[in-house]
Amino acid sequence: MNVNPQPKKHRHSHGTRPGVRLADTTAKTLITLGGIGTIVAVCGVLVFLLWVVMPLFGGASIDSQASNSTGPKDILPAYLAMDDPQQLGLYLTSAGQAGLFRLAANAPALSQSLASAPVASTSPATAPGPTPTITAAAACGQNDAVAVGYQNGAIRLGRVTVVSQLLGPDAPDASPLEARNLPVGQSIAADAALWDRLTDEKWQRRTLKVEMDDPLETGSDQPVVLLDYLQQSSGHLVAALTADGQVVVESVRQQRNMMTGKTTQRVTRANLPTHAHVQGKPIFLGVFGLGDGLVLAWEDGSLLRYDIRDLQKPALVETVDLLADPQARLTALHFVLGRNSLVAGDSKGQLSVWFRTKPPQATTSDGATFVLTRTLPGRTHAVTAIASSYRRRLVAVGYADGHLDLIHVTSGKVLASLDVGADQPVTALAMAPKDDGILALSASGWRQWRIDVGYPEVTFNSIFSPVWYEGYNQPVHVWQSSAATDDFEPKLGLIPLVFGSLKATLYAMLIATPLALLAAIYTSEFLHPRVKARVKPTIELMASLPSVVLGFLAGLVIAPFVENVIPSVLLGLFTVPLVFLAGAIVWHLLPYRLTLRLDSQRLWFLLLLLPLGLVSAYLLGPWMELWLFAGDLHHWLDGQIGSPAGGWVLLLMPLTALLTVMLVTRWIDPWLREHSSAWTRARAARVNALRFVCGCCLTVLLALSGAYLLTLLGWDPRGPWTLAGIDLAPMQTYVQRNALIVGFAMGFAVIPIIYTIADDALSAVPDHLRSASLGAGATPWQTAVRVIIPTAMSGLFSAVMVGLGRAVGETMIVLMAAGNTPVLKANIFEGFRTLSANIATEMPEAVRNSTHYRTLFMTALVLFILTFIINTLAEAVRLRFRKRAFQL
């Protein structure tokens, strides 16, 4: 036999061909990589969210620092500033000079006074002869306007500007030789200018331009002790305290005539009443940001607050003691951004924040009181200097031991603790215009830090606890991320949004859970399989409706419709189930043979009953409105008309119905069972109908009497029932887009989910249990309630949980139908804003990597975790149920 080709083939089939093996390995590697990669990508979502959110809770980071032991001497601490690129320090000395110094570690003693203060006066004739000593100075926020007060009681306003010029290789013919020969990267002061050589061919020349206006008259020749200067769009306001205790306020208002375009100045001057009883050194004089008030504080902690809205009639409003500790002395006081809050520091190192609130019970003449709103973390040494940021409510606080803290006033977050060094007290502080640097002066020179402040507004507490924001009367939960004004403070409390999400979920689940679960029970236990095969996909079709469609219909179709027929809608919640129950009672009254034959057609009768319930609700709605709500539900909800009883009846009805059912099953049914053995079926049905009618009457009676009782007690469902800042009253003012609408619309999204899973769970109960129960003589209903439902309970639970997870994160429906106002009200007739809708509205506008952006990421993270927990719980329960169902 020719065996030649056979062994070859045979040999081949022994091993795997390399091609096959290669394909196998490649496929395995690829699939493993792809599979694991996919799974990792999915987990990456969580990791990425965390990664974006984490920096929120960090402090400030220090990028670099510079220092020099020879700083400017003898400066006025109230005026120290830094320029935008943080290359220059700007100061005023009491000798009447403005100065610049170069902020560079290796540039020794570049400080030089460039101009004496009283130059460039518009009319030299009025300038005082010899230059008197400057005793007080005030800067006006971020612009270059300054006010200075003199020994002789004069006050002058002006502008100190740094003029910067870039010079090329051809320009500096006029420049001094030193500057021309400067090595690249070095700076020098020469010829009343500061020179920087940037490159071989480029110099930067900076000079100080000082312009001073004519002196203002104060009517006093005493030295000016304290000075404050406020610029507003309509003019400016200067306030000064002189050594004899006089407070002078001068307001200049510029009014532009709209017709002629001519500007007129109106000057108003006022002398405020002085207070001899205050002893010690005055520490602070300040005008509030709106120019409507003025505060004056002394070393002993007493603060006087004046009302200067009308300068003709200035008035002392109140005297406040800023210090809790009688041993301490007030050492520093400073406005934060917006000039409404004051940060006070004392000799014991304590820091406190104060601002005006307008509580309703205030007794002061302007209705406001100046209150301590929080204490900030301090130190043990005296506070010596405070500087505030130009962009946010952030202050730098310097202490006598040379330490320096950067603290956010509203959140109380300490962003950085820095050390100026040498245990010398910090004498003056300045923050860079963009919050990216701090300059500190002490006896041992200056020190400058370039920092990144990070996210000062956010702490765990500021997000989840009530925060006392400026202008509020008490700590509140607020979400308000942006506004039109510059000194607006973002309020990033997540509680209103979390509350909104919970409210949406609650009302949605209240509507969807009973509908879906009961429908699933009917489908799996009482519906013919052939009908079920049609019904189930129909309801599952609901799940495929895009939520934007549901939101649109809810917001633009259902909401306006429901607003018009709201009493009928409320009534429908009762009439529709009632009609179904009544249908069953009537069914019993029919001849038994007939009902037996029609039993499988029950769904058709039910379908007929539904319109009956709806129509009766529609027709009876206005009557109910007339009886319970004085004829107009909307006005009743506003609290204008009617007694609270009407609302109570509606609210109590479900409870009393439940109570009635309990009473009947507990007392009536056993009696019936015992006494009915001789009755005919028809008679039993009649008695049953009577029992039903009596039950209905009892329900209504109970609800009425309960409502009457609660009204007698003085309780009103329209509230307000405030608890921890949340208004828990269930019915209040009607808003077109509200929780009821959202609950209904969300029902479309949630019902199919719960329904499908619940039906699967019920169907998964093994048939032998069903057969056993029926065989033992139980009716289908008894089987369903006592055998099937308890067995499938965990499956039903997991169905509800999955539905809950969907409801929590649903976006489009709430975005379109919930009105989107972040209020803390449980009122079913009012809107809310959920976490998800908030992301959808604000995320497109959030600046990348801003606090707002990261906070929105945090809301996404909260949602992610929330739904993940809910779903995992559901999944775990479901798995357990499945295991149990298989064991049965």
Added chain:
Amino acid sequence: MSAAAPPTSSPSPPPRPAKARLPRQRRRASGPAVALLARGEPWVWLTGGTLTVCLAMIVGLMLLVLYQGLVTFWPQPVVRMQLADGRTLMGEVTRREADRSQAPAAEAPAPPSQPTAAADPHRDLLRTGNFELTGAHFAWVDEADVKQRSQPRWALVVERVEWGRFYGLPLAILQDSQPLADARNLEGPAQEDACRQIYTLFEQYHQQARAQRQRVTDLETHQIGQLSRQLEESRLTIRQAELRFGLNSPQHQQAAAEAQALRAGIDKQLADLREEIQTLKAQNARVQLLLATADGRTKSLPLADVVRLYPANQLTLAGKLKVYLSRWWEFVSAWPREANSEGGVFPAIYGTVLMTLLMSIAVVPFGVMAALYLREYARGGWIVSLVRIAINNLAGVPSIVFGVFGLGFFCYIVGAGIDQLLFAAQLPNPTFGKGGLLWASLTLALLTLPVVIVATEEALAAVPRSMREGSYACGASKWQTVRRIVLPRAMPGIMTGAILAMARGAGEVAPLMLVGAAKLAPELPADAAFPFLHPQRSFMHLGFHIYDLGFQSQNSEAAKPMVFTTTLLLILLVALLNITAIRLRSRLRRRFVGNQF
């Protein structure tokens, strides 16, 4: 006692221990009443009732959308109303509602008698159009104020390119201000004839005017667009040369010189184009239609501005159907006009379909790979079941969270990185570093990944073990088994998963709001310009269109019908996908039943 009563308990109780005897006996009381109670009929009816409520909800909603969506484009008669205050309004009645201001008064216990008020006081929302003359698109008219209602035979509905609809009576058709047909100063049949003549002439000239207008639009968007693209490209070339070789380097100067030459050429072409456009526009302005509004003002409309014109009150059924179908055709094929409240949704359909396709291209391979890994390759154990739970749960994570992830990761990190590497010349204008088609598709792919994984896993699990073992027994390797035996069997299931994912992706809007859906995208994300597919472009989406029209629109009342039709379209698209998936699934089941070993 009825013989047909169902057996509720056995008639003869077995002997019991004495202690428990009494209460048990009591509970065993029987009879029809007990049977009645045991059946729990009211509760069964209640559960059944909830099922009907659920069914009514879904069916009602579908019918509402279907009705509103289908009825929108049906031409309505034009009504002229003379009001008590002397005004005359003309337009289409879009909505009628019970007058709320009068309803409570009628209900009050002792109302001030209103004998004149109709039994059914209502008011009509009249779409009056003529926005440039009246400053409003709609007017509410109280039934009580209407002195006379009529339906003028020659009332015309004019749909225009700008300013919304116009309602008026034909006066004349003018060519170079010379009337071709004139109905002014005519009465009776003569006027009727003139009107008919105007209408015929209009139809005659309209086609040409529209064609010319289309040509203008073509020139403006395509030709000029192409030229300006060339200009932009040359600018980018200069910038690129500057970035790579430095300012004033020879390369940079060369690029600048080339751009200069190019620019000269383009400028000339542009001038030519503009001239052609001017000529066409001038030609278009020659033929004008003169119309009179209800209150007697006249208005002349260039024919080219008219999209559609019909005498609403004398349309036959066929005529109505023609208008109806032509509106539908415009809706699915044209670009939107008038801040999206008119015209079509073609770009939105295009964007939705393209995005869904891209998404499925991204999601299916990875989903299948993950499922294959989980089901075929990974060794079982708690890690795999944990991963499975995690994936199941991801299906429940809110879609907006994926949107946030997409924005933060794809747009701001990956996209910004691509910009730095490849599109540095365009910076600071982002190319990929903003929302766009690619990022939207990837975000939705991530969102729908669990759907595909779960469906594929189910399909893989449904392939009988015996088939795999048979394959192995024949000497096939693992990959051969997977490829030749398992995957073909599981294919319908995988397809089902893919289609379900597409359905979910097509209907999802929330993440798209963050990663690239636009209110109005000037260009399609895929077109004839190289490289044909522009994954960085933002796109329009049906779902986002609904949100935008319904909630951000200036003229929301006019936009409402459009929202309904868009909704109908979206639902149809999603339902189509879903039904396909359901069909596939049932087919798959049937196939496996037949193929059990």
